[in-house]
Amino acid sequence: MTQHDLKKRLEQGALQMQIELSTAQVDLLIQYVTLFHKWNKTYNLSAIRNIEEVVDRHILDSLSVFAYLPQGAQRFIDVGTGGGLPGIPLAIVRPDMQVTMLDSNGKKTRFLFQVLLELGLKNAAVVNERVERYQPDMLFDGVISRAFASLWDMVSGCEHLLHCEGFFWAMKGVYPQSEIEELPERFQLEQSYEIQVARCDGQRHLLKLSKQSA
Template sequence: MALACTSFGLDVDNLTIDRYLQYLSLFLKWNKTYNLSAIRHPDEMVTKHLLDSLSVAPHLQGSRFIDVGTGGGLPGIPLAITYPERHFTLLDSAGKKTRFLFQVKTALGLDNVQIENCRVEAYQPVERYDGVISRAFSSLKDMTDGCQHLIGSDGRFWAMKGVFPKSELSELEKHYIVDSSHPLIVPNLEGERCLVVLRKEIS
């Protein structure tokens, strides 16, 4: 795992790696009852959940993020473990998933994590975010339409996708532009992964 983190440009210590493993252990335990994920094998969880989440870490800019449709805390929990100085709100409408996240937050002492159990359109933050990050949205248009009330004027959308979503970009409102895009190389993960960063053009 340390080698994989190094390949992402992350300098993590043994304590951080231990917390990643604690999280995965809790995920594995709760998954048996709560069906957090269809992935059951620990090795697959390391690759498809933990490392996939961490692959976006070097590209984040800002200090306040919201992970919408976080499910079992992906990518929010691994990112919060990696960056204790940054704040992460984890939002999901499924109560069983947010109950699991409260357990993780307590067990790992993640003071930089806030958990919200509601639908995204109902959530009105007191302070807007530097970024919305998600693996959950079916399209970029769904993401920007559903989450535009969450970010500040200079905020970004960090969308984790498979192949580069060229057709989805054509569906966006004209004021959304691609700030950057990055291929994501996840060790032992087959198939393409990419990160698309969108921002609202200020006229």
């Protein structure tokens, strides 16, 4: 598939989700897709090897939360980012947002440092550290992730990263009713959004969680 074809595939999928991308954003996203596909062969960033599926199942999936995140300058951390998902796509389409991508896997963070260098993203940063050991200089407005096995793992593992008025944003598949019921009492579900991902038949949900002040 040519670069032109990949761009058309991305643009059509984004428009289906009512997201208008600028030419510069499309170019950056496809540059990232190309790097991801290339490095994936040796760095095992993802089980998805088909470059078209990288567009559909990684980029469009990451962009599906775009409309639900707060507008204006925000500091977000993508925990367990792996190959930069959803952090890199969000940093590209939300230049007002400062995105930190955290992962303990050295190979994956080396890839991300290269991505930031080649794409020239000034509003993104990479941290190679285990989440429980990471102590940021400033707390975050939002913690976002699609990597955690459960909501309990997410909120308990990342609580120290979020300021008192911030929110957790959990990207999930099927609505996780049992996980919500098992949340510690100091956390609560603020909102659940059923999100649509172009060319994806499965269920997708974005959950917004808050923590009570001490």
